[in-house]
Amino acid sequence: MKKPWSITTTLRNPERLRSFLIVLKQLEGESWNLENQRKFQVLLIKERVYGYGSTQFYNGLAKEQIDLIDDQTKEISFEKAEEIFNAKNYEDPAMRGRQSINPLKKIGLVVIKNEKIFITSLGKLFLQDDFDLGEIFFRSFIKWQLPNPDSSDYKLEDGYNIKPFIGVLHLINQVNQKSLENGEKAKGISKQEFSLFAPSLINFQDIENYADKILQLREQQKGKNKQEQKQIFDNYKKVFAQEFLETSNQIEIKKLLKNLKDYGDNAIRYFRLTRFLFIRGGGFYVDLEPRRQVEIENLLDFDNASFIEFETKEQYLDYIADISEPKLPWESKEEYKKILSKLIEDIKTYEENLNIEAKEIVNYQNFNEEELKKYISDLRQYRRELQNEENHQNSQELDQINDYIEKLENIFDFDDRPILLEKLSTLGLNALNDALKIKPNYPVGDDNEPTFTAPANTPDIECYYHGFNAICEVTMLKSRDQWYNEGQPVMRHLRDFENQNNDKKSYCLFIAPTIHRDTLNTFWMAVKYEYEGQKQNIIPLTINNFTQLLKILVEIKKQGKFLKHSEISRLYDEIVNNSQNFTDSNEWLNEIPNTIDSWRKSLAF
Numbered sequence: 001m002k003k004p005w006s007i008t009t010t011l012r013n014p015e016r017l018r019s020f021l022i023v024l025k026q027l028e029g030e031s032w033n034l035e036n037q038r039k040f041q042v043l044l045i046k047e048r049v050y051g052y053g054s055t056q057f058y059n060g061l062a063k064e065q066i067d068l069i070d071d072q073t074k075e076i077s078f079e080k081a082e083e084i085f086n087a088k089n090y091e092d093p094a095m096r097g098r099q100s101i102n103p104l105k106k107i108g109l110v111v112i113k114n115e116k117i118f119i120t121s122l123g124k125l126f127l128q129d130d131f132d133l134g135e136i137f138f139r140s141f142i143k144w145q146l147p148n149p150d151s152s153d154y155k156l157e158d159g160y161n162i163k164p165f166i167g168v169l170h171l172i173n174q175v176n177q178k179s180l181e182n183g184e185k186a187k188g189i190s191k192q193e194f195s196l197f198a199p200s201l202i203n204f205q206d207i208e209n210y211a212d213k214i215l216q217l218r219e220q221q222k223g224k225n226k227q228e229q230k231q232i233f234d235n236y237k238k239v240f241a242q243e244f245l246e247t248s249n250q251i252e253i254k255k256l257l258k259n260l261k262d263y264g265d266n267a268i269r270y271f272r273l274t275r276f277l278f279i280r281g282g283g284f285y286v287d288l289e290p291r292r293q294v295e296i297e298n299l300l301d302f303d304n305a306s307f308i309e310f311e312t313k314e315q316y317l318d319y320i321a322d323i324s325e326p327k328l329p330w331e332s333k334e335e336y337k338k339i340l341s342k343l344i345e346d347i348k349t350y351e352e353n354l355n356i357e358a359k360e361i362v363n364y365q366n367f368n369e370e371e372l373k374k375y376i377s378d379l380r381q382y383r384r385e386l387q388n389e390e391n392h393q394n395s396q397e398l399d400q401i402n403d404y405i406e407k408l409e410n411i412f413d414f415d416d417r418p419i420l421l422e423k424l425s426t427l428g429l430n431a432l433n434d435a436l437k438i439k440p441n442y443p444v445g446d447d448n449e450p451t452f453t454a455p456a457n458t459p460d461i462e463c464y465y466h467g468f469n470a471i472c473e474v475t476m477l478k479s480r481d482q483w484y485n486e487g488q489p490v491m492r493h494l495r496d497f498e499n500q501n502n503d504k505k506s507y508c509l510f511i512a513p514t515i516h517r518d519t520l521n522t523f524w525m526a527v528k529y530e531y532e533g534q535k536q537n538i539i540p541l542t543i544n545n546f547t548q549l550l551k552i553l554v555e556i557k558k559q560g561k562f563l564k565h566s567e568i569s570r571l572y573d574e575i576v577n578n579s580q581n582f583t584d585s586n587e588w589l590n591e592i593p594n595t596i597d598s599w600r601k602s603l604a605f
Contacts, residue, residue, distance in 0.1 A: 002244060004199035004256070005146055005154070005164050006263040007106070007270050014133060014273065015456050018126055019049045020100060021109055021119070025127065028119050032112045037097030038085075044100060046081035048072070052484060061087055072488045105150065108140045111317045112150075121323035133443045133452065138274040139323060141165035142303075146202065149313040150320075154202075160307075161203045165271060167305040168198050169296060172277075172288055174211035182215070188280060188287025189214060195264025196237050200244050204305040213240075269416070272451045279449065283415070291346065291446035294339045295330050302329035336372035340364060343379050350386040354393065380446070387448035392438070395431035401554055404428050408547045411513075417476045419450050421543070425474050425511055426461055428550055433565040436464045459493045463509075465565040470507040470572075471497050483518035486510070491522070491531045494538065507537040507572045515540045515589055524585035527576055537576045545592060552600045563603075571599045 023043050030036055044050035051057040051069065058066050065084050068074060076084075090096060104110040109123035119127070126136050145163045146154040154160040176186035189197070197210050217236055221229040241253045241260075268286055271277050276296060278289045288296050310316040319325055330339065344361055351358050359382060364375055394400050404424050407414070414420050419442070426440040439462040441454035454460040459471035473490045475482055494508040510523065519540070526536040541549075556563050574595050582588045 002159065002202065002246070004244075004260055004263055005162070005202060006199065006259075007164075007267055014137070014270070014452060016049070017103060017107065017109070018131075019047075019456075020044065021104055021123055021126060023047050023049055024101065024104065024110060024117065025119060027117050030117055031115055032101075032117050033115070034094040036117070037094035037101075040097040041093070041100060042078065042081050042085045045069075045084055046076045046078055048076065050100065051084070057088075060089070070484070106144070107137075108143055108320045111321050113314065113317050113321075118321065120321040122321075125323065133455075134273055134275045134445075136273075137270060138276065141271065141274060142299075142326070142328075143320060145307040147307060149310055149316040156307075159203055161205070162201060163204075163303065163305045163307065164198075164201070164267075165274070166299065166303050167201050167204055167207060168194075168267070168271065169276065169288065170204070170207045170300060170305050171198065171201060171210055172286065173296075173300055174208055175214050176288070178211055178215055186287075188285045190281075190285050191264070191268065192233060193217070194268060194286050195261050196240060198267060199260055199263040200240075207305065265415075269452070272445065273443065275445045275451070278445050278447050289446055291342075294335060294342060295328075298329040298335060331369065331373075333367075333369055333372060336369065336376065337364070339376055340372065340379070343376065343383065347379060347383050347386065350383065350390065354386060354389055356386075356389070383446075384444065384448055388438075391427060391448070392430045395427050398554060398557055400427075401431050401550055401557070404431065405547050405550050405554075408543055408550075411476075411543065418453050418474075421474045421476055421511070422453055422460055423450050425472055425546070428546065429461065429463055429472060429509075432549065432553055433563045433568055434465070435565060436466065438463050456489070459497060459508075462497070465504075465569075467566055468505045468507065468569050469497070469501045470509060472509040472511065474511045476513060478512065478514050478516065480516060480518055482512060482516040483522060486512075487519055487522040490538070491526050491536060494536055495532055495534075498536075505537070505569075507539060507569070507576075509572075510538060510540045511543060511546050512540075513543050515542060517586070520585050520589055524579065524588065528579045537572065539572050539575050539592075540589060541592065545596060548593065548596055552596075552603075555600075556603065561604075567599075567603060571596065574599060 024040060026043060027036055027040060041050065048069065058069075061069075061084060065080075065087065068076060068080060069084070085093070101110060104123070105112070107122075108120055109126055111118050111120055122136065122139055125131055125139075142163070142165060144165060146160045147156050148154075172188050175189055179186050193214050197214060201207065201210055217233070220236070221232050224232065237257060238253060241256045242248055245252055245256060247253070268277070272279070276289050276292055277286055279285065280287050308319075310319070330336070348358065362375070364372060367375065395404075404427055407420070408424050408428075411417055411421060411424075422440060422442050426438055429435065430438045440450070441458045441460060441462065442450040443452050443455075445451050460474050461472035463470040463472060471494060473486065473493065475486050477485060490508060490510060494506065497508075498506045510519075512519075523538045523540055525531070527538050529535065553563055575592055578591055578595060579588050582591070
C-alpha cells in the first residue's frame with residue numbers, strides 16, 4: 001500500500017536535530033553496531049537531550065532517577081544514564097538509537113558508510129556556532145529524494161520518483177501559472193491544499209495532474225459559503241484518499257488523512273526554513289518567495305524533481321556528504337548580478353518608504369563569484385535591518401498596537417503559537433518606547449517573518465536602551481515543562497547578557513500564558529537571593545500582564561504623549577524590589593498586576 005512522504009515527526013524542532021547531532025559527534029568514526037546504537041541513546045539521556053521533561057519517559061523510573069534528570073545543576077554520569085535506560089526495559093534497546101539517528105540521516109547531516117558513523121560537511125556546518133539554519137535545510141532538501149539507496153522505505157517499482165522539496169516548488173509554480181492563464185490571481189496553495197496534495201505527491205510526473213486537481217477543487221468551491229466550501233473539501237479529500245490508497249477501508253482512509261495533516265504541517269514548517277517559501281493570505285497560503293525569484297526560476301529550470309539514480313549506495317552517500325554538490329544553477333557571475341539587481345531595487349523601495357538616507361551601493365561589476373555571493377549576503381542583512389526599522393515605525397500606530405493586543409488575547413486560536421508569541425512580543429516591545437534597538441533572534445525569511453523560534457543558546461529578544469538593557473524570553477508552555485525548558489536557561493542567558501553588556505543595568509522580561517510555580521520559585525531565588533553569586537532582575541509576566549502594558553500605551557498615545565524607556569525601567573525596578581516585601585513567591589507574582597496599575601496611575605497623562 002502506498003504511503004505519503006514525511007520529513008520527520010520524531011523531531012519537530014530543528015534545534016533538537018542539532019542537539020542530537022552534538023551528542024552523536026562523540027561517536028564519530030566509530031562502528032554503528034548494536035553496542036554503539038545503544039550507547040547513542042544512553043548518551044542522549046546523559047546530556048538531557050532525550051527524556052528530559054517527558055512524563056511518558058518518566059513512567060517506570062524510580063523517584064531518585066526522575067529527580068536526577070530534573071535537576072539541571074547535577075551532571076548525569078554515563079553509568080547513571082545507563083541505569084535509567086535499562087530501567088525502561090526496551091525489547092530492542094539498540095533500535096532506540098537507530099530511531100534517534102534516522103532524522104539526522106534523512107536530513108543528510110550524518111551517513112553510515114562502511115558501517116561507521118560520519119558527520120557530513122552539512123552536519124559540520126550545523127555544528128558551527130554561526131550556522132545559517134536556512135542554508136542548512138535548503139542544502140539538505142534539494143538532495144532529499146525518494147527512492148534512495150540508503151532506505152528501503154520507498155521503492156521505484158511502487159511509483160516513487162520525487163525530490164519532495166523541489167516537487168513542492170514545481171507544484172506551487174504550476175498552480176500559479178495555471179491560475180494566471182485562467183484569469184485568476186496567483187496566490188500559491190492553501191495550507192489545506194498543501195497537506196492533502198504535497199505529501200501525497202510521490203512522482204514528479206504527477207505534478208501537472210496534481211496542479212489541475214487543485215484548480216478543479218477550487219472551481220467546485222467557487223461561489224460557495226464557508227460551510228459549503230468545507231463540506232466540498234471534506235468530501236473531496238475522502239475520495240482522494242481512497243484513490244491514493246486504492247482501498248475503501250475507512251480505517252485506512254481516516255489514518256491517511258490524519259497523517260497527511262501532520263505531515264503537511266511539519267513539511268511547511270521545515271520547508272519555510274529554506275527561505276524559498278513564504279506564508280501569505282493572512283497565514284492561510286503557502287507561496288514561492290518572490291524575493292528569491294532568480295534562484296527559484298533557475299532551480300525549476302535545472303531540476304524537474306525526478307530522483308537521481310546511483311549505481312551504488314556508496315556513490316549516493318558520497319553525494320549526500322559533499323556540501324558542494326550539486327552546483328546550484330545560479331552560482332555564476334551573471335545570475336549573482338541578477339540577484340543583486342533585484343535586491344538593490346527592493347532596498348531602494350524600503351529606503352524611500354522609510355525616508356532614510358540611501359546606502360551607498362558599491363560597483364560590483366568586476367567582483368568574482370565569492371565576492372558577489374558575500375555582497376548578496378551583506379545586502380540581505382541590511383534589508384533585514386530596514387525591515388526591522390519598518391516594523392518599529394509601523395508599531396507606533398494605534399491600530400497596529402491594538403492588533404497586537406487582539407492577537408495576544410486570542411493567541412490560542414492561532415497555529416504556530418510559540419513563533420507568533422515571539423513575533424508579537426518583539427513588535428510590542430518596539431511599540432512601547434524609545435528603544436535604541438529591539439533585536440529578535442529568531443530566524444526569518446526574506447519577508448522578515450519568523451520561520452522558527454530563536455535558537456536555544458541565545459535570548460529570544462535583546463533590547464537596548466540609553467539607560468539600560470534587557471532580554472525578553474517567551475514561551476507558550478504552561479505545565480512543568482515550562483520550568484524544564486526555561487528555568488535555568490533564562491537565568492543563564494541573562495547572566496551571559498549582563499556580562500557582555502556590563503556598562504548598564506540589565507533586566508529579563510519573561511512572558512508566558514501563566515507562570516508555573518516551579519518556574520516562579522526558580523526566578524524568585526535569583527531575584528531575592530542570587531544566581532551564580534549575584535541577584536538578577538527578572539520580571540515574570542503573563543501574556544495578560546504584557547497586554548496590560550500595551551493597553552496603557554494606547555491610553556498614553558491617545559493623549560498625544562510618549563512613554564519613555566526610563567518609565568519602563570522604573571516599573572521593572574518596582575516589580576523586582578517588591579520581592580523584598582514578601583516571603584512567598586506567589587504573593588509577589590499576584591502583586592504584579594497591582595504594581596502595573598499603580599505605575600499606570602503615576603504616569604503623567
